Amino acid sequence: MKKLLCSAILCLSAFANAQETATKIPSDAVVVAAVKGGNLLQLMSVNDLNASYFGKEILKELNKKGEQAYSSLEDFGFDLNATSHYFYQIKDSINYNAFIVPIKEVSKFENFVTTQSKKEIVSENGVRTFKDQDEIVMVWNESMLVLVMGSTSDYFFSDPVVMERYGLEDLYSYDEAVVESTEVYEDYPEEENIEAEEIEETVIESTETYDDDEDVVEEVVIEDYDNSSYYDYYNGNYEKKKALAKEWSLKRAKDILAQPESQSIIFNKSYQNSLDDNAEATLWVSDFGAIYQNLLGDSMYYTGLSDFNIGSMYADSGMIAKLFMEKDKMQINIIYTVSDEMADSYKKMTSRKLNSKFFKYINEDRMMGYMSYAMSxxxxxxxxxxxxxxxxxxxxxxxxxxxxxxxxxxxxxxxxxxxxxxTGDMLFLLSGISQKEVTYTSYEYNDDYEYETVEKTKMETVPDFLLMASTDDSKFLNKLIDYAMKKQVVVYERGYYALKIPESPLAVYFTIKNGIVFMGTSEMEMYKIVAGTFDAKLSSKHKKMLKNSTYSAYLSGKQLASKLPIDDMSLDAVTKLNWFLKNSEDGYITSSRIKGNEIKTEMVIEVPASEENSLKYLFNIIETFAK
Amino acid sequence: MKILAYLKYTLAVFLLCTITSCFEVIEEVNLKNDGSGSMIFTLNMSKSKAKLASIMLLDSVNGFKVPSRKDIQKSLDEIVAELNKAEGITNVKETADYDNFIFSVSCNFKKIDNINSMTDDLWRKQKNKTAVSSYLFDASKGYFKRHYQYDVEAKKQYNKLKSENKKVFDDASYTTIYRFDKEIVSQTNGSSKISKSKKAVMQRVSALDIINGKGNLANTIQLKK
Structure with missing residues (x-):
């Protein structure tokens, strides 16, 4: 069953008629993700997919049972050309993680699931499911599969009234210190009135023999727990809650399949903003406050932190993320929305721009990457x-x-x-590579093999860094430098200072000039800064990126590949990293200043010209690293 | 201050990409005519100090947890405690230079067999059957014997390492120095050399030769009677 689930989710995550499946997402879902199979298949055909490492691995894994030989990902019956959805729904008693995957050929799909799970399918009014369900409930009809996994809220089930209603044992009933709840529980969960309906089940396939081991859990009957030990109560309660979760999940899955369009999320304006025909995948989060409060609620309840106002901190905050797989780049655009209160604070905090004087000390030809940060x-x-x-x-x-x-x-x-x-703005540059002389201790032996300790030198290839930070008042810093010099931690060189840190693997130099604190590992660079002879070179692309971002990070794949002696480095996966760097272009992240209540973040990975498109490039990377 | 943590990790990882590493081990035995003497065991990783300092900035590298200075000191202290408990061993000292990554342990022994007993104990604790190395000094016959038996386990363990971890051993070496009061008449190890004063024997073997079994540390040194 696990394999079945994995393959279904794998197919879903890679591929999976947008309108149809989206109408099944309930209007109160707080997270919705969509993967558009149609857009992805334009970049990579099913045949290419089958031949990829990823496709081969899925087919190999699923062919292990040997009863059915699958040669294509289409053999599982899913509609790879359609859009699949995931959503997360919060109820006070239970949270649901659900997947909706379009089905193209239900006979192929049923053949696939029965082969993999050895479970009996039951049908009721065209809605099919397994006679015995796992924790992840599967329900489907002719056109779509719904997977639901429910997890009950420990906080909800800690209420004595609720516990009594569901026949849970009070773990602390013998502890006199526990004060009995005087609250009257009014907010009953929607599921509590569920009554087991009499379902006339139609068995449509029962030729397989039962794999009894896997289904034992299903059969667990809630027994009377005569043993009064904590663990027996705990385990008993756990089984009861698990059984409830399964029962409610099955009901939810069936409701999803039967849901009319009018009750769906598609009329939600915020959700509508996340839709984009050109995106290969989208993610919409409605309310971080509700999610955090819910997710943290259980753990905080137990740790005594339930009074932290996490919900208010993230109130009215949501997110829309879109993934674009283009010919020349992979791009993720994220729009994070915050509350008016947080927006006001954030606006003030990010009011400062990066000091443009920094640009005089960047040489793009030598630079491997950078990170910038501008905050007041x-x-x-x-x-x-x-x-x-x-x-x-x-x-x-x-x-x-x-x-x-x-x-x-x-x-x-x-x-x-x-x-x-x-002042709060700084720039960290991976400015280049240089050869440095380093000392080490060795021994020299005399004719009688007595030795004395000698200091020798050797050359090491080291990466150079330059950190720049703006300052409006260097008086305090100069005082600090004077003190450090007295303590012999700092030595004055030619207009700059050398920092003596015994534990540091590198020599560190620094100086203060024109309202900028410079700290770097290249003595030559520091000298040029002081002498005013720094050979700066920076394209408008980078200037724009640095100036307009609150935060930005950039790495040049080509520069890294040409400058780092990767073959000699003693890190994991050298060969793979070497391949990656030689087959990579630029990658960058930028985060905009807040506009209204929105913060925009953009992540881009450029694709080498030798690659057909970004999806195939991604598959190549996965293949190289997975092998 | 998260950004500083990122900078620290970026710096460490980039340094690890570029800096080379190697180490040397020196085993010294100074033996007096009456069989007593002293022993010094030194691990010098100074040539790799830039790399080690970078590694120390990380929690783990290549799948191995990076020991903190505290961890290293604890291990050294444990060795010293074991030595102090051993019979016939006195004046146990340790030195730890964390700037240059040089560590040594020294002690005096009443007879060289005290060292054997102590190493046997250590090996037994490590669940190994027998020590691969031991010393013998026969004062009456005037010879000193270094027993050494190649342990295939070393190669097996080495072969289990990823290629990037194997590189640590590429330039590593093992040096033995035995000094005596009396002159040396002969020695049996082809790669060892007798000093000008004829009172010391030295051998330097690459760590890879020891791992592969090509380097033999066994020697029988005959002293003047």
Whole structure:
């Protein structure tokens, strides 16, 4: 059954009539993901897929049973040209992870699932399922498969009224210290009134013999637990909740299949924004606040942190992500939406742009990559306490103390003074590769083989780094340098300083010039900065990327491949990494300043001209690394 | 401050990509005429110090957990504690230079057999049947014998390593130095050399030769009577 599930999810994740399956997603789903088989098959045919490492592995795994020989991914009956969906739905008693996969030929599909699972199929009004279900419930009709996995909420089932209703044992019933709940539980879950319907089952296939081992769990009957040990109660409750989850999941799966379009997510405006004909895959998250509160609720309930106002911190925050697989690049665009309150804080914190003077110290021809970060230190120091206060405010035990402590720390910090020392924008450059002389200890032996310790030198190829950070007030930093010099941690060279850190694998040099703190590993580069002879070269593409982003990261595959002595490096998968770097172009991530309530992040991996398109390129990478 | 953590890891990984590594081990025995003496065991990884310093910035590398300075010190202290418990062994000292990654342990022994007993104990604790190496000194006949038996397990373990981990052994070496009060008349190991004063014998073998069984540390040294 696991294999069956894996292959179904694998097919789904790679491929899987958008309108049809989307209408089955309930209107209150909080996460929806879609993978468009049609778009993907335009980039890679089914035949190419079957011949890929990925396709071969699936077929090999599924052919292991030997009863049926599959030669194509189409043999499983799924509609690879259609769109598959995943959604996540939160209920107070249970959460559902569900997949909706279109079926092209139901006979092929049923043949496939019965061969793999050895389970008996039952049918009711065209809705088919297995007579015995696993934890992941499968229900299907002629055109689509619905997989549902429900997980019950421990928090919900900790309520004594709920426990009594479902026949759960109170694990702490013998602990007198436990105060009996006086709350009247009003919010009954929708599932609680489910009554077992009398279903006239039509067995359509029963030629297979039963694999009894796998289905034993299904048969577990909730027994009377005479043993009063904690673990027996725990295990008993666990089995009962598991049985409930399965029962509710089966009902949910059938409801999904029968759901009319009017009750679906397709009328939700926010969800509609995530739709894009050109995207190969999309992800829509409606409300992080609800998800975090729900996901963390259980664990926080047990750890006593349930009063943290996580929900409010992420209130009204959602996300839309789109994956585009193009000929020359793979691109993921993410739009993260935050609440008005968070947007206000974020706007202030990211009000600062990256210092354009940094560009005078970048040479694109030598550069292997960079990371930039532009934040207003002053605004961050002012806004963080507000966010923290909001997070701690609702804690009944320590809320007041936390509030006081945060105010006290804010009082001690002189935001303006700190912000003058480090304004909050910085750039970290992988600026090149150089040969460095390093010392090591060896021994010299005399004629009598007595030895003395000698210091020898050798050349090492080391990567060079340059870190630049803006400062409006270098007085404090100069004071710090003077102190470090007195303590002989810092040595003054030709206009710059050398930092002596015994544990550091590299020599580190630094200087302060024109409101920039420079710290790097190349002495030559530091000298050029001080002397004003730095040979800068930076294209408008990078200038734009650096200037317009709150955060950006860039790696040049070509530069890395040409400069790093990969063959000599002692890291895992050298050959594979070498192949990858020689077959890679540029990769970058940029995150925009907030506009309205939206933060846009873009991730791009460029595809070498030798590759047909980005999907085939991705498959090549997977194949190389998986082998 | 997450960004600083990223920078630290980026730096370490890039350094690991470029810097080479190797190490040397020196085993010294100074033997007096009465059979007592001293022994020093040194592990010098100074030539790899830039790489080791980079590795120390990481939690694990190539699937191996990177020991912290505390872990290393604990292991050294354990060795010293074992030596202090051993019969006939005195004046146990350890040195640890974490800047240059040089570590040594030294001790005095009443008779060379005390070293054998201690190494036998250690080997037994490691669940190995017999030690591959032991010493014998016969004062009456005037010879010193270094017993060495190639252990195929070394090659098996080495072959299990990934190619990137095997590189550590490429330039590594093992040096033995035996010093005596009396002059040496003869020695049986073809790759060992007798010093000018004829009171010391030295042999340097590459770690790969030891692993592959090509390097033989066995020797019988005949001293002047």
């Amino acid at each position: 230190t002053k605004a961050a120091l002012e806004e963080y306490p507000k966010i923290l206060k909001n997070l701690y405010a609702s804690m009944p035990m320590y809320g007041d103390e936390a509030d006081l402590a945060i105010d006290f720390v804010a009082l001690l910090l002189d935001e303006e003074a700190i912000a003058k020392v480090f």
